[in-house]
Amino acid sequence: MSNEPEASPPTVTAPNGVKRREFLKVLGVGTAATAMVGCTSEKVERLIPYLVSPDQTVPGVSTYYATTCRECSAACGVIAETRDGRTIKLEGNPDHPVNRGALCARGQAALQGLYNPDRYRGPMVRRNGQLQSVGWDDALQLFAQKLGETRSRGGAGNAVFVNQHESGSFPGFLDTWLAGFGMPAHLSYDAGADHAAIAANRQSYGVAWPRLDFHAARLIVSIGADFLDSWGAMVPQQLDFADARADHDNSPRLIYVGPRRSLTGLNADQWIDCRPGSEMAIVRMLAGQLPAEAAAQATGVSAPVLAAFAREFAAATSSMVIAGGGGGDGLEVALAANALNQSRGNVGVTIKPSEGYLGFDRMAAPAELRALAERMNSGGVPLLMVRGANPAFTLPKSVGFAAAMAKVPFNVSFSSYPDETSELADLILPDHHTLEQWGDAEPVRGTISLQQPTMDPVFDTRATSDVLIAAAKKDPGSAARYPMTVYRSWLIGRFPGGAAGLAAALPRGIASGSLGEPTTARPVPAVRTPPPIDQSSGNMYLVVYPHPFLGDGRGANKPWLQEIPDPVTKICWQTVAEMNPATAEKMGLANGDLVTVQTSAGSLTLPVLRYPGTQRDTVAIGTGRGHTHSGRYAKAGFNPLEILPLAEDRAGGVAFVSTKANVSKAGGYAQIVTTEGSARQHGRGIGQAIAIADLQAGRPGHDTGAANVAEVAANAGTEALAGDHPAGAEQGEEMPGDAPHQFLPGLRSPVANDAQGEQGDPKSKDKGMYDPNHWSGMAKRRWAMTVDLARCTGCAACVSACYAENNIPTVGADWQVGKILPDRTGFGANLLRSREMAWIRIERYYEGGEDGGADFDTRFVPMMCQQCGNAPCEPVCPVYATYHSPDGLNVQVYNRCVGTRYCSNNCPYKVRYFNWFGYGEPARPQYAFPEPLNWQLNPDVTVRGKGVMEKCTFCVQRIREAENRAAAEKRPLKPDEFTTACAAGCPSRALVFGDAADESWTVTQLAKDARAYHVFEELNTFTAVVYLKKVMHPAPSSSGGA
């Protein structure tokens, strides 16, 4: 397999019989773990060599390619790790100006798009109503014929090309191609974008998406603007926000206004739970146009709270107001918020239009697609082409896009995956995945972010750009303009410096310059604005919100994204109706009771989830699930867009919050698929916090400098007193961990202390590897991690990175549960039985708000194996499958494990996971990696078999790899030379890994922080994970002017 994608390799070809990919499958067996075979194998295994060795690659050694993520419009830079011709891991590109090395969960899961088992294997054509496989030659011939027919019949001017929204040079290339056939410019569609905010920004600031400088603000007011979920450029916004929050003394306060506390809302210091559709009243109050009492009347929030909010805003030295939320008056609210920024002088200070992101320019509003559907319905569209977008699913069903497609004589889809739109196509010309093709983006002005193939195509797909060139070559009118055969040549022709310039830029993945077309706003067609929400009928307001991972639904067939719990609700594989606990109580609804949500457009029956972050008169439902034709994993859940009436804001965006609904008890019950046991800490002190005033004053709750075990023991009795915070400290709750803590990098497990020399021989001079003076130096190290809760936003990017790195199986698909059980309950059934396998999870705890009130705080606690120095799991293992390594890891030896599960029972942190089924064994129905998902498996990590316990070991394979690398270069490990998968991807920089026994590693310095504590310190587990308390920023009035 060639690892030199810039030169499509003619060298290794096997026209008949065995394909190159097949060679690799066997060539890689030494490392690619696929089946657990013992020392002896009866089967004859073949070793298949290359015909000709590819240059520049070494078998078993990774090659890294810089490319661009296309999972959302932001266009982050990624580094793709490719081993033996297969891309196995994505990480953020540290040199990239947008994401600066971080990568979100959706970006990580791009690999599951690349290796998706439901991808189209090749082109397909509809014959007799059925989609059938066809060769590329025939498919292209048909495509060219239809293009010719459309033009000769005079319909070219009405043909439509809908493309997924992207920046860079492809949109311009596409428009030129379309013009060659006499077709109008394409529609660039992103269902997940906030069109109201974009239109307002363009009107107020002149750019679609300014950079939000959170650090410059002292007060951030987010009116439904979920900048940590999916609103805008998520990763850079999260990086900036976490950095701002980490500067405790100058940290901005975040106030979230909206009917549902999203992930952004849960990260806010205060929540104003206004009624849906009443956001304008808040903005007007902040602008001084409406008294607090009147605003209280409109929003349902108490007047004193609003008055205090208005006072705080008026007094704030620098502020930032951002608005989203998808209401029918979304554009007006966003414009009013922007006007507020302008009047307060925030533009250029906290809101920086000159440093904006370009990924949101030139977007077609959903209203244009609705208008298109109307044209299609009237028979006015002779040819529809769709690439990378799924309007049949992502538009409200009331738009009727799917039905309108039936009226189009010929539908062409360029989708790589089956979806609701491609299912209706007459011809499918499947596109390469992002990681298989050339391209570019311009995420920020003056920076070209390059996209290059990281491996040869998985299936018989072709890049749409190349297909378009091939089609143009068949057309006498266009052929002359396309002398090149592939898009890459076209790209080189426009690239600054040509082929040499491109080659020079590829290693870093970025270049200076601009390839994109000039970006202008598109005119918005006549929109269907809804009547005020209060005029619709129903007993509750309906809030439809985008799921943080699944977004508009494009991630739904990626099992990681289905299985990783929603950061807010902790729901997996399921769509629920979120209701305030007080409201649910009043209606007699318990968690899981089915309710029917009825609007003028339809009704949906789904289980209730009591979520305290829902406004009392509101029912909230997330999008993204409930697909019918998007593959095996995407069938889980429901799609709330089916019951959303047709309504648009004035910018042409879908008004997701535009109607009331009748919510009634349906009878029946469905278990809630969640991974959390309790949303409350019950005084266990897992996620701790300290008020900023306490932190600044050095009051209790932090380290007093105690440095040995004796002092900890002496202080043990004073724990209760230690939590005795002075008056004025809002978060003065007593926590076990409030006792003075100290960090003991040298503490070893009892096994280590018992080490009696080599092979237990007391006369031996060699005292074994647990001796710090042993030549191996293993015992000199203490691998450790700090988790800064003041930075962590709970986004779960770390969880997805861990799934990717450690071959963690997903277990929630409905065929993965044992068929013997009578109560087989579909998607998530294994999770209901607590069989999830996530080595790292985000625990989310609420503090306060038990009565359903808005005044509650949230703690996000990433929880992974704590690598205890005195580990409860180790002594109970009857077979020494788990033990303490000299370098401080709590090791799990899979081949020793016999599956007693004693270790898991004895683990206070519940971070050990058991393989109840053969998730890693291809022959079993529970196999979690159906071909070719298994191509993603990390060859450095064992795929665990049935009956084996597994857990986090701080990415021990990365530790050993770094040690091997250092040994090869004959040098010691360098401080911060490498890190774990979770820490590498974290967009908040909350996780830091390193050697806590060495002062020069960052983690050692962080562990000395005044906020440091260990979870369950009172158990004397002496963990290697140090948490740093969350810092609370109470409202000025309640904390005495902090």
Add this chain to the structure above:
Amino acid sequence: MNLRSRWLAVPGFICIAALATMLSAYSGASSSEGNSPVQPVAYRHTVHVDTLKMNCLYCHFSANKSFDPGLPAVGTCMGCHTVVTGSSPGNKAEIQKLTAYWNKKEPVPWIRIHKLPEYVHFPHMRHVNAGVTCQTCHGEIQNMKQVYQASSLNMGWCINCHIGQSNPPFRARYDCSSCHY
């Protein structure tokens, strides 16, 4: 045979069977030691290594820089064998087999002999760079007319080296997580 001896015979037999099983497991008899399949092309390590004195790393090119020792591409073989066509009829026939694969653009489907379980990570480069010879694990491969598995490759066999050597550069870690992860 009286009743008592009959009652003793059954547990006695079970004990002997269990003992035999354990002994065979610990002696390495359960491994593929000695396995020597007939390969699709009768490649002679004797000629290439012993007579021609070719370096192992010429063909197994990544043994000193990767976990994976590397398997020569058919093109590597043909680098010489487009010219070298063999001296004896037997050699000629085998080289013609190789040429046939090359002309068909098909790889030679070698049969794997040395195989560690997938929960073991064996870094070839650490061993090669420390000066452990190929023969230490793979036997006198230069004298093998047909390659066979010379060592048991069982864990006890690994450990005997890892704890038996106390001087650099051969001394090695024997922590479980050095190989098992």
